[in-house]
Amino acid sequence: MSTPQGRGVPGHHYRRTVYFSLVLLTTLGAMILLSASFQEGGIRALELLMLVLYAILILWISASFWTATLGFLLLLRGRDPYAIATAGREPVSEGSEAFKIALVMPVYNEDPARVFAGLRAMYQSLVETGKHEGFEIFILSDTRDPNVWVQEELLWRQWSVELGRPSRVFYRNRVENTSRKSGNLADFCRNWGGRYRYMIVLDADSIMSGDTLVELVARMERNPGVGLIQVPPVPVNHSSLFARMLQFAGSLYGPMFAAGLSYWQLGTSNFWGHNAIIRVKPFADHCGLPRLPGKEPFGGDILSHDFVEAALLRRAGWRVWLAYDLGGSYEEVPPTLIDYAKRDRRWCQGNLQHSRLLLARGFKPLSRVHFAMGVMSYVASPLWLLFLIVAGFAAYLQSLERPAYFFGHNLFPVWPESYAVEMTTVLFVTLAMLFLPKILALVLLAARPRLAKRFGGLSRASLSVVIESLLSVLLAPVLMLFQSKFVLAILLRQNVGWPTQQRGDRGTGLAEAIGAHAYQTLIGVATGLVAYYYVPSFFPWFTPVLAGLLLAVPVSMLTSRTSLGRLARRAGLFLAAEESARPRVLQLLDQQISAPPAPPCRGIEGKDPWLRAVVDPCAYALHSSLLPEQTPSRRRRHYLEGLIFQLQDEGAETLSAGEKRALISHRDGLFELHELLWSGPRAPVDTARD
Amino acid sequence: MTPTVEGWTGLGRAGEPPADESERPDPWSGAAERVGDYLRAMGVIDAFELELLGARVRHRLLARMASAEVEDPLEAAIEEVNGLLDEWLDGELGMAGERHTLLAARAAVLSGAAPGWTARFAGVAGESIAGAIRAATAQPTPEPAMLDMPPSPILLCCYGVRQRIAARLRRLVVGRAPTSPHP
Numbered sequence: 001m002s003t004p005q006g007r008g009v010p011g012h013h014y015r016r017t018v019y020f021s022l023v024l025l026t027t028l029g030a031m032i033l034l035s036a037s038f039q040e041g042g043i044r045a046l047e048l049l050m051l052v053l054y055a056i057l058i059l060w061i062s063a064s065f066w067t068a069t070l071g072f073l074l075l076l077r078g079r080d081p082y083a084i085a086t087a088g089r090e091p092v093s094e095g096s097e098a099f100k101i102a103l104v105m106p107v108y109n110e111d112p113a114r115v116f117a118g119l120r121a122m123y124q125s126l127v128e129t130g131k132h133e134g135f136e137i138f139i140l141s142d143t144r145d146p147n148v149w150v151q152e153e154l155l156w157r158q159w160s161v162e163l164g165r166p167s168r169v170f171y172r173n174r175v176e177n178t179s180r181k182s183g184n185l186a187d188f189c190r191n192w193g194g195r196y197r198y199m200i201v202l203d204a205d206s207i208m209s210g211d212t213l214v215e216l217v218a219r220m221e222r223n224p225g226v227g228l229i230q231v232p233p234v235p236v237n238h239s240s241l242f243a244r245m246l247q248f249a250g251s252l253y254g255p256m257f258a259a260g261l262s263y264w265q266l267g268t269s270n271f272w273g274h275n276a277i278i279r280v281k282p283f284a285d286h287c288g289l290p291r292l293p294g295k296e297p298f299g300g301d302i303l304s305h306d307f308v309e310a311a312l313l314r315r316a317g318w319r320v321w322l323a324y325d326l327g328g329s330y331e332e333v334p335p336t337l338i339d340y341a342k343r344d345r346r347w348c349q350g351n352l353q354h355s356r357l358l359l360a361r362g363f364k365p366l367s368r369v370h371f372a373m374g375v376m377s378y379v380a381s382p383l384w385l386l387f388l389i390v391a392g393f394a395a396y397l398q399s400l401e402r403p404a405y406f407f408g409h410n411l412f413p414v415w416p417e418s419y420a421v422e423m424t425t426v427l428f429v430t431l432a433m434l435f436l437p438k439i440l441a442l443v444l445l446a447a448r449p450r451l452a453k454r455f456g457g458l459s460r461a462s463l464s465v466v467i468e469s470l471l472s473v474l475l476a477p478v479l480m481l482f483q484s485k486f487v488l489a490i491l492l493r494q495n496v497g498w499p500t501q502q503r504g505d506r507g508t509g510l511a512e513a514i515g516a517h518a519y520q521t522l523i524g525v526a527t528g529l530v531a532y533y534y535v536p537s538f539f540p541w542f543t544p545v546l547a548g549l550l551l552a553v554p555v556s557m558l559t560s561r562t563s564l565g566r567l568a569r570r571a572g573l574f575l576a577a578e579e580s581a582r583p584r585v586l587q588l589l590d591q592q593i594s595a596p597p598a599p600p601c602r603g604i605e606g607k608d609p610w611l612r613a614v615v616d617p618c619a620y621a622l623h624s625s626l627l628p629e630q631t632p633s634r635r636r637r638h639y640l641e642g643l644i645f646q647l648q649d650e651g652a653e654t655l656s657a658g659e660k661r662a663l664i665s666h667r668d669g670l671f672e673l674h675e676l677l678w679s680g681p682r683a684p685v686d687t688a689r690d
Numbered sequence: 691m692t693p694t695v696e697g698w699t700g701l702g703r704a705g706e707p708p709a710d711e712s713e714r715p716d717p718w719s720g721a722a723e724r725v726g727d728y729l730r731a732m733g734v735i736d737a738f739e740l741e742l743l744g745a746r747v748r749h750r751l752l753a754r755m756a757s758a759e760v761e762d763p764l765e766a767a768i769e770e771v772n773g774l775l776d777e778w779l780d781g782e783l784g785m786a787g788e789r790h791t792l793l794a795a796r797a798a799v800l801s802g803a804a805p806g807w808t809a810r811f812a813g814v815a816g817e818s819i820a821g822a823i824r825a826a827t828a829q830p831t832p833e834p835a836m837l838d839m840p841p842s843p844i845l846l847c848c849y850g851v852r853q854r855i856a857a858r859l860r861r862l863v864v865g866r867a868p869t870s871p872h873p
Binding site for chain 1: 724727728731732733762764765767768769772789790793794796797798800801802803825826828829830831832833834835836837838839840841842843844845846847848849850
């Protein structure tokens with residue numbers, strides 16, 4: 001097995017001591033304040049529970065707060081002596097002919113036009129750097145939808161022919177999509193990994209500029225002990241209000257958080273699944289993922305493979321870095337709240353599965369922290385929910401006694417006289433830690449007027465931050481209930497499956513919004529009534545949470561609207577830096593999307609591409625040439641014959657997507673079907689005759 | 691006019707009575723029109739080329755029917771069109787029956803990426819277009835360059851602890867487990 005060389009990363013111990021000390025001291029301080037605010041006479045069971053919950057939650061908030069603050073200081077200072085940008089003294093290899101780099105894009109039933117537009121834009125951007133020679137593109141298709149499959153093939157062929165020889169763009173569709181995305185990448189490494197020194201892993205919606213790709217390779221070359229460099233992607237490209245809000249937040253706060261993460265993680269950073277360069281040989285040596293013992297959702301295939309792969313690389317001694325200073329890395333976010341929640345549902349299962357790895361043998365302590373943070377990003381929601389319930393119940397019990405926290409028509413809680421200051425301080429400390437990073441981001445803008453201009457100016461950016469914060473307050477309880485439901489479902493052993501992601505802009509309809517949020521609204525109504533009647537003084541404090549739940553349906557619908565997103569843009573609100581000054585690679589993407597190249601095999605136009613792969617001699621020949629040499633078993637052949645009979649007797653519309661895929665998955669069977677259709681009573685296509 | 695895919699209603703349905711034998715004058719006349727359709731779908735649109743290729747397919751079909759019993763002349767005719775194309779590609783590119791290369795070349799010419807292929811296929815153009823076909827042939831994957839990627843063991847901390855404790859307790863209580871009676 002390959003092993004890394006090199007010295008330890010300078011600054012590791014110092015920075016981690018600083019960061020974890022700050023986090024722990026803040027948590028301890030907040031806990032002391034909270035415990036002091038409890039009444040005399042000892043801590044009761046409910047209060048103890050509140051204290052434990054608060055300790056976990058404030059630890060989580062504090063970790064995020066100090067990450068942002070340290071990132072802010074790092075960006076304000078302008079340079080980081082320990083970062084990967086300045087690390088490495090070894091010379092870059094002469095020329096790029098000596099080795100190859102694969103741009104790998106695993107896809108699964110994605111929009112083929114968008115996939116190829118993105119890849120073409122990236123390649124064009126690479127060409128513009130003049131350093132594209134060593135790069136090759138690999139589309140690793142796990143697509144099961146037969147129509148998407150055939151479209152992918154047609155678009156690949158078109159591009160491949162355009163680029164000419166030697167071939168630079170490759171395509172394969174896996175026969176079995178074992179182990180999902182991680183299995184897809186592993187299959188690539190096993191079959192072609194030896195051809196490449198590096199692979200740059202992309203998601204279907206990833207975009208990376210040519211300069212960034214070239215710089216990533218240069219950094220890897222300068223640092224032979226580095227196994228992976230992650231470039232934080234900035235969300236771009238969507239127009240809905242919800243997406244533009246996320247894009248604005250990602251563009252404004254993202255760099256600060258990324259810098260902060262890099263500050264304390266240094267060479268034990270994490271892999272985010274895409275927009276990262278990986279040294280192929282060590283990845284193959286150490287990152288083959290085992291199946292976890294037990295059944296899904298906690299056993300079986302490792303779903304969120306990225307964290308585990310980073311941990312395995314670190315376990316083997318390879319460094320993993322976050323290149324927070326590199327721009328030119330983009331991704332797309334879900335366009336609506338409901339799509340966002342759906343994505344969370346998939347990620348939630350993968351992250352909770354990591355709880356089993358927390359104490360697994362051999363991992364670096366910081367890798368365990370990554371696992372814990374992944375778990376916490378979903379468990380925090382049910383913990384907040386529990387905290388609110390416990391706090392509400394405690395308030396109710398207090399109201400039955402004297403002194404009470406809440407009574408009469410007082411707007412503020414009336415704490416026992418000597419502890420009111422501490423309790424209020426706890427509340428404001430918590431709120432400050434939640435909102436201060438937003439203010440720090442604005443301070444950064446104030447310090448950099450040119451950057452501020454790209455966000456529409458400091459005043460508009462500030463207004464956007466205020467609106468974004470208000471909307472976040474409304475969305476937070478909705479997401480809290482969504483995530484709590486997901487965690488509960490997973491704990492009840494419900495598997496999530498592998499649904500295709502919704503990436504394009506679309507508005508949420510009333511029926512869909514009611515279907516997704518009705519139970520949240522009902523919970524809001526019930527909780528509001530209970531709070532109003534039983535703990536009336538607690539009610540005003542509860543209103544932000546209640547408002548989010550009661551308004552879930554309209555907020556979900558309104559934020560999904562692209563018209564509102566565009567309106568906000570015209571008003572200069574939520575203007576992300578990438579919107580006001582569109583990076584070149586995104587311009588190239590726009591060009592590709594607006595003028596897509598005509599795919600081959602246009603002699604016959606039909607509704608379903610899979611049908612063309614059966615009847616159109618051109619599409620059939622292409623599809624057939626890409627199928628693996630495989631003789632179906634006798635049993636399989638009988639199954640296929642049955643499908644052909646079904647096709648003849650009952651029509652194509654009675655076949656499922658899986659059955660259509662089966663029909664076009666075997667070369668011999670496809671040939672027989674092709675001939676059978678062409679020798680039927682009528683030709684399957686109406687060809688023009690002069 | 692661009693050809694369009696027709697609905698599946700155009701296909702033969704199982705259980706439909708076969709066409710009356712007396713209505714079929716000879717195998718080729720029944721197949722000629724379909725062969726023309728098929729060639730046109732392949733991209734051969736020139737009438738002269740169609741005629742030449744049709745004649746060759748007819749010749750091959752009749753020769754095949756003379757040497758062996760053919761169940762469905764129409765299906766056999768379509769097979770002969772593909773056979774003719776494959777033979778031509780074999781000869782044009784100097785391949786020795788390499789199936790994969792042949793399939794890729796077929797995809798290349800049928801996509802129209804090798805200009806003038808139909809004339810050459812029909813035998814009316816003298817100059818070889820092998821270079822154009824090769825240039826238009828897309829390579830889906832590079833040569834394999836395999837790496838071993840074994841699953842890295844992950845030893846979970848507490849997996850099976852309950853069973854392990856139970857087994858130890860059992861051993862303590864019951865004593866040493868009996869050895870298996872099977873060899």
